Amino acid sequence: MKFQFLVLPIVALLPLRVMAQAPAQAPALTETAAISMEPAAQAILERAVETYKGASGLSFNTSTLYEGKGRLSSQLVRYSRPGKLRIDRVSRKKTYTQLYDGRDHYNVAASTYRVEPAPLQGDAPMTFGRAGYTAEMIGAMLAGKNYLADQQKTMAGLPLGDYLSRVVALGPRLVDGDMLVGVQETAFHRYDRQGQGTSEAHMITTSWFGGSPFALRRVQQRLLYNGQNIRFTERISDQQFSPTFPEGTFVFDGAGLILEEKEDPNAPLYDPRLKVGAVPFPIATQDMQGRWITLSQYKGKVLLIDFWATWCSPCVAALPEVEKVYKKYHAKGLQVVSISLDEEKSDLTSFLKKHKLPWTQVFDGKAWKTKPAVDYGVKAIPFMLIIGKDGKIAAIDPQEKLDAAVKAALAAR
Template sequence: MRLSNMRKIALWLTIGMLLAGCGQQTDKGSFNIDVHLSNAPLGQVFLEELTLKEVKVADTTSLKDASGRFALSGTVPEQGLYRIRFGNSKYILLALGADDIKIEGDYNNLDKITIRGSEASVALQQLLNEANEKGQALTLEMRAIDSLQGANTPDSILQAKVQRLQQQEADLQQSFISHAEKTPYPANAVFALSMVNDPTKLIEQKQVINSIAQRFPDNSLVSSLSARISEMEQQAGAGSGDEANMTAVKVGDTAPDFTLPDPSGKMVKLSSFRGKYVLVDFWASWCKPCRMENPNVVKAYQQYKDKNFTILGVSLDKKKEAWVQAIQADGLTWNHVSDLKFWDSAVVPLYGINAIPTNFLLDPQGKIIAANLRGNALEQKLQEVVK
């Protein structure tokens, strides 16, 4: 028995989130962020707002102080989810309002940083750290089951282990829903719901969603979440789309831009492929369903590579050697990028990836015209659009 699509305990990190006023915190106004991170690399630092459809740069600075001190400032029209991103795509998540925030810690251990001046950000970091810890434990358990399958372990033993794992995952999902119901911060409520990796379970949470919307009636991004879940419900009712691969971006959206290194270390930007049809293919060397799908992708590429079509492979690998070996072994002769951060990759929150393989077909203007094209579906779609 195999768990489907190597599902990750993360979904839609890029959904915009807002914070409710709590204590002395206010929704809008000016903010200041003072940061002191030992071992932080010199270079550009970006403060980016994560919204439903795009990433917006709110402020930038150049880190020139070897001690790792820098500051960011500006104004916010309302509280939302932001990230401080460094040049190598490592980042710190913040629930940012009109706050004076101080951040201290070690750049090499960002999950242990100290945040002061934003109760919502502190709570958000705690929620994220707890989710990552539990998610990693489940991933290790899943891999152990995969190893047992490869060793021809009796089905009776496998079945018991799989059932235990499924119950642990169900308990984790329920904990996210419970957190969303209880937290005083709308940002954290939406973020907690974004951790639920089963769209069907999200659709079932109408009472919770309505309760959050009633508690924060002026929160535009809570409203966006409600609208998105309603859309998911309509899609599920119509029988369209792959529920296991619902993401934060959808057909009709402009694909969020990103820049990641290729195997040689050269930085590659998605928007540099404008003018061509591009398949953005999220995969990994360790993902068996991805590897099984690769022959179909290779076939389509060979047929259409000379007809204004290309592919950008985006890997969620951790080890460069395994990534490069899989590219060579599967004959994937197109462009590839990865920050080698597994499910902590910068593209996971940007696109809201919750399972792989996942892909998006972009038109020459960068608009998503199809998603999750597998088997013959990719060739059929290319035959339709590529002339």
């Protein structure tokens, strides 16, 4: 299944066990050096590039921590020139494999797999990014590129509104017991929301380098977006340069696996029968307190249905806007029902306990196979529907126009 990214990639994606980073602050928009990189930071990055670009291959483990509350995912990444890559990832007690044999890309999840051509960046697969920010940065360095400098250049050339980025060097200090030097980017992005005002995203990313050979060892990220503060740390361990891999490491073995049909990139992310003015499909499910939820009980009110999950970064990033709309319009007749695609109830309950979301939550532990998601053909999250007072669909996935869509539905007779 897919989920929507604006990126973070995660997405993004992302505890600061080392030292607390101060909340991200936006550089002043009047500064002439809107995009800058200190020479000392440039030197650190170029030194690391020299280490990676000379390697015939690489093997390393990464683990991602979220808000310092435990491991979100872990993975073993193995790379061999030219263009062979294997990523074995464990997340939510499930294992996933991405394999690039130099020609094709195999995506294995449980008992199924997909195959498609493998895109390359030089001889380093572009798809290093699927293994997280750290692996994406390493993939660029293997190709002899300064990841942050290229990122600044790319972002500055896009019509994204106000974009600022400042990269500085951090002197030697102990990080989880290792003496490392850092490169820290403070980035700020303000963009227009198509008549809905502006949104701002502030990000501090700290990359720590050191050891022998001199290489990337840790990445810490803190994102402040629409009032939501999200922190991730990716730690690298068992990093081996130019290793000898066992025979068959980059050979796909499909024994016992079922080939999935290739996804149509133009296919709708929800049932195409869902149209504005149509009657929504029936929903009969229970909330987390065991109370039955049906659409008929909301007739005469405006209902926002939100398909989401706690592990989905874009879903979490969208919650402040949902909460804002709920507080603004609840007294005027807006109701919200969130349908969770989480598998573990503890993940959802701990999230709700922390964030105290005041509206109805639906959970059955079946993830993408939860009945409302199946009935509505949901293939990507977050996905939202607005049901009008007349019981018909008023808006489909309004995203950044959520406030306007709810306001219009409430005003309709």
